[in-house]
Amino acid sequence: MPLDGLYGRIIMDHYRHPRNRALVAAPDIHARELNPFCGDLAEVQMKLDAAGRVAHVGVQAEGCSIIQASASMMGEALAGKTPAELEALAARFRDWLQGRSPEGAADVPEGLQALQVVRQHPVRLKCVLLPWVALEEGVLAFLRRRAGEH
Template structure:
C-alpha cells in the first residue's frame, strides 16, 4: 500500500466515523463558517476553562476533506492551551500552503494525512475551514479564560 493510499484511508475513516461530532451544551464558544465556493458549512464549538480547551466538537455538511479535517482538528486540540491551539492552527495553515513543516509537532498523527491537499489549491479552503473557525473562536472572548 502506498503512502497516498494510507492517507486516503485515514481521511475516509475520519469522514465516515467522525470524532467529536455533535454539540456542546451550555457555555461553549461557537463559530459558524462556510465556504461559498463549494458549499461546505461547519460549526465548531469549544469549551475553554483556565485557558485550556477542555472540549471541542463540530457539526457540518461538506466534502470528505472538510469533515475529516474538522474531526482531526477537534481531536488534536483537546487539552491544549489556547496559545498551543493557535500555534497548531498556524502550523496546519503553513502545511496547507505547501510549506515544509515538522509533522512531528502535530499532537495527532492523522493530521499528516491532509498534507497532500496542498497539491490541490481548490481543496485547501475545504481543509482549513474548521481550523479557521477554531482560530476565530480562540481569539474571541471566552468565559473563564
C-alpha cells in the same frame, strides 16, 4: 494513481465516522464558518476547564468528504490546549499544510498528517482549512471577550 490517496483510509474513516460531532452545550469558544462558493459549513464549540484548557470539543461540518474529515481530525487535536496554544496550533497547521513549515511534519500532531495529501490538490486546500478558520475565529472572539472583561 493521480488521486494520490486523497480518498485514502484515514481520511475516509474520519469522513464516514466523524469524531466529536455532538454539540457542546454552553461553550466558552464557538464559531461557525461558511464557504459560500460551495456551501461548505464548519462549526466548532469548546468548553474550557478550570485551568482554562479545552475539556470538551464539538465539531460539525457539512460539505465534501475533505472538509468533514478535516473537521473530525482537527477536533481530535484540540483537547487539553489553552486558547493561546490553539491559536499557535492553527497557525502551525496552516503553514505546514501549505508547505511553508520550517520544521516540516514535526510541527503538527501525527493525527493530522494524513491531510498532507491534499497538497497535491491545491483547489481543495480551502476545504481542509475551513474548520481551522472557524477555530481561529472562535479563539479570537474568546480572547477579545476575555480582554474586554479585564
